[in-house]
Amino acid sequence: MTQCNFFDINTYDYELPPELIAQKPAQPRDRCRLLAVRRADGELFHQRFHDILQWLRPGDVLVRNDTRVMAARVEGVKVNGSAHVEVLLLRPEDDGEKCWEALVRPGRKLPEGARVRLDGDVVVTIGAVKSEDGVRRVIFPADCDVRALAEANGSMPLPPYIHERSSRPEDYQTVYAKDPRSAAAPTAGLHFTRDLLRKVADCGVTIADITLEVGLGTFRPVKTEDIRRHHMHAERCLVSQDAYDKIVMAKKNGGRVVALGTTVVRTLEGMAATSAGLHPGMLETDLFIYPGFEYKVVDALITNFHLPKSTLMMLVAAFAGYDLTMKAYAEAVKERYRFFSFGDAMMIV
Structure with a gap:
């Protein structure tokens, strides 16, 4: 067992050659590579994603996030000016969905009260800065259907490390995505095709859908040396009675x-961490999982390869064990796996 400080952000660093950052998805999706990680003995297995069937058992339940990515990046121009403005919608603040949390660029040139005419000829008011991440309140007119506006005039908010723009918008959606309520994709699900999901069900595996509206909490970088001082941005999630x-x-x-x-993982373990335990219903979760966390619900995990020093990597290390996680990442780099959103996958059993 490595003797290291699991609370030190640098403990979760690793060297990644830039050319290993995937710029487009595998075609077909389930032909991407799969690194299977067996916790019982630390063995690693190099496979293709469709080989995941051999790691599933009759009686298992595969739980997936059925959220759809919004066309959340909307552009416009400052009223009484010429400055180009970009608004990345994160989540509504209220049930009426007229006030939204958003990232706004260029934020420094837009003081509180500034007005912006978005594509679609809708004028919004830029509110105060809400957090150290630069999240702003954006206020829409009372008669505006914000989601319809975004779908008609917005664009897909691909991660900043994807520079290749030849992929189609549907490449960043899972084949089972439903309501457009997220600012980013639940990327582990991108590897499944409809045919592979049918084969999963034919193996006697039940499929259950939950919803977590992916926002800033999932991808917000850790900026503190001691990770325990990092605060997750809350994300809304739902566990249905059926799931x-x-x-x-x-x-x-x-x-x-x-x-x-x-x-x-965040949805199920976040719900299980409440006083009522795992139960059907809605939850705002700001759960931060890192080594030392005791999993209560999840028994196996399918995931991508994540950014160095990210909360997602810490979550994986808490599940697989730190040493085994770093061993798997080193092996993936050595064997030239593809990393991040459009990259290859791991299954940890």
């Missing part, structure tokens, strides 16, 4: 809960 029943049934019958992605 809850499937999870309980799998556990009761000796099956495993297989989380398809870190957003599923």
Whole structure:
């Protein structure tokens, strides 16, 4: 066991050659590479994603995040000026969805009260800075359907490390995505095709859908040397009665809960960490998982390879163990796996 400080941000660093950052998805999706990681003995297996079937068992429940990515990046021009403005919608503040949390560029040139005419000829008011991340309040007119405006005039908010723009918008959506309520994709699910999901079900594996509206919390960088001082941005999630029943049934019958992605982990473990334990319903979760965390629900994890020093890497290290996680990442770099959103996958069992 490595003797290191698990609370030191530098503990989660690793060297990644820039050319290993995937710029477009594998075609077909399930032909990407899969690094299977077996916790029991630390063995690593190099496969293709469609080989995931051999790691699933009858009676397991595969839990996936069915959220869809919004066309959340909307552009405009400052009223009574010429400055180009970009608004990245994160989440509504209120049930009426007229006030939104958003990232605004150029933020320094837009004081509180500034007005911006967005594409679609809608004028919004830029509110105060809400957090150290630069999140702003953006106020829309009372008669504006914000989601319809974004779908009609916005664009897909691809991560900044993706410079290649030849991929299609649907490449950044899972094949089972439903309501457009996220600012980023639950990327572990991008590897599944409809045919592969049918084969999963044919193997006797139940599929359950939960929803976490992916926002800033999932991807916000850790800026503190001591990770315990980092605060996660809250994200809204929902566990339906149907998903809850499937999870309980799998556990009761000796099956495993297989989380398809870190957003599923945050949802299930966030709900389980409440005083009521895992239950159906809505939750605002700011759960931060790092080594020392005790998992209560998730038994296996399918995930991508994440950025150095990221909360997602810490979550994986908490599940697989730090040493095994770093061993797997070193092996992936050595074997030239593709990293991040459009990259290859790991399954940890």
